[in-house]
Amino acid sequence: MNLTILGCYAATPRSLTNPTAQVLEMKNRMFLIDCGEGTQVQLRKNKLRFSKINHIFISHLHGDHFYGLIGLVSTFALLNRQNDLHVYGPKGIKEVTLLQLKLSNSYTGYNLYFHELESKESQVVFEDDKVVVTTIPLIHRVYTNGYLFTEKPDDRKLNIEAVQKYKIETCYYQKIKSGSDITLDDGRTIPNKELTFDPPAPKSYAFCSDTVYNEAIVPIINNVDVLYHESTFLESEAHLCERTMHATARQAAAIAKQANAGKLILGHFSTRYGNIELFKEEAATVFENTELADDGKVFKL
């Protein structure tokens, strides 16, 4: 599981900072999460393969989270993309994207599917044989969802020495990896745990931006391995959170602690702060395993 931060700063793109976008690589799938202006250039600069992105998850329709979508959709068309592209986001995202394509008279040669979200309850929005994606309803100035990405458990690992010892034929291997016990020709039943090892524990990643401090998300993200939580402000500017509906670093850490997260990654920093290390220091007083996002940073998780 790799997380590449393409942009993690609030409000507007600047010379040296980019608005929100990140790529999660999980089980050989590449998910794009949010798509602020300039995301396609950030993908290029970070040498991520455009063509591997088949699913884009947009949290909300503020410009710093989705103004780069139309450019990416158009570039996919110019590059003669063939694979289907699925876009998940708030209602309205389809209308605005299709209007822009219509005005430029440049429809896509690939299938473009929109999955518009309106529910205020957590729901599964994507599922295949390896990964499930669930919404995390957030509270912000407009309708907003975070997304929880969860790996499905792998097959159990075959204990080669054990299966050879019992002379089990290879045609049974998949059954064993799926967890079954095996009955030998002599009638003995070998319990699965003697024939297999535990697979790696499934990983999970939660993206929560933008939002006020909201304990209601804790049950949804409980025991998540990695939590990305917005921290637009430090506690010294906590008075701005109510009006702007953002969170502080300390509040992000409080959520991570309550959710028993393995690691907290902070992002969505207001550009008013010269030194983002202050965010880490503030959060670490509540939740020690805290790291800072930064544009171009790759987390090997």
Place this chain on the structure above:
Amino acid sequence: MNLTILGCYAATPRSLTNPTAQVLEMKNRMFLIDCGEGTQVQLRKNKLRFSKINHIFISHLHGDHFYGLIGLVSTFALLNRQNDLHVYGPKGIKEVTLLQLKLSNSYTGYNLYFHELESKESQVVFEDDKVVVTTIPLIHRVYTNGYLFTEKPDDRKLNIEAVQKYKIETCYYQKIKSGSDITLDDGRTIPNKELTFDPPAPKSYAFCSDTVYNEAIVPIINNVDVLYHESTFLESEAHLCERTMHATARQAAAIAKQANAGKLILGHFSTRYGNIELFKEEAATVFENTELADDGKVFKL
């Protein structure tokens, strides 16, 4: 008159090249021409003052010429802009911009005026006491206009020695600068040319992108001081012009020559070419005073 190229490459933004946008400074006004994705960052990188832009001219609604508009409009709002902003461009630009603002629930605190264009004839779209802007109908895959920016003539320059010699009172100076002769108290009439010098010749700048080779624009831009003309291709790829409705460097030079332009600036280069000097070499065989646009380049004209 200064021209700053923010971006001059065709199709999609890339790591090192930007789509079309440029700033023309004329008579202390700052006009933004086209606004591809990332224009607001290019404005910052080139240290141009956002707040001085009151008029934005969009040639056509292909993404590489206007996907940066909504981001700039939004950023103006976040920066608490107060001045009116005028946007000139093809019909549809208002609907798509307002839809994006509506979806993000972030209307502008300043007045935002759209001047939507539909005419296929050249027309005046902006005029104040110093500058006139006229459309240049172009031929491309969608409805497209270039723009001709023309300075109005300055007042004539007062010949201080002459007016003092005739003891002309200062209250007549503005009348003299406007071109009038003066009758002295003794009945003598002094012709204006004895009391003034010629002002600097008014300058003009024509922006022509995107377009096929189109001689119909020559009368509109006749004798222009500086012509920016697209040259997406070299002659070696001239066969692509018909389908894509673009021009070659040699064709751009042919237009400059017929229009008796003072200088030709080439831009909108396809990124298939490693060396843009080839464009200059090709054009110079037809029109010698040719220069190349490049991102970040400033022409002091």
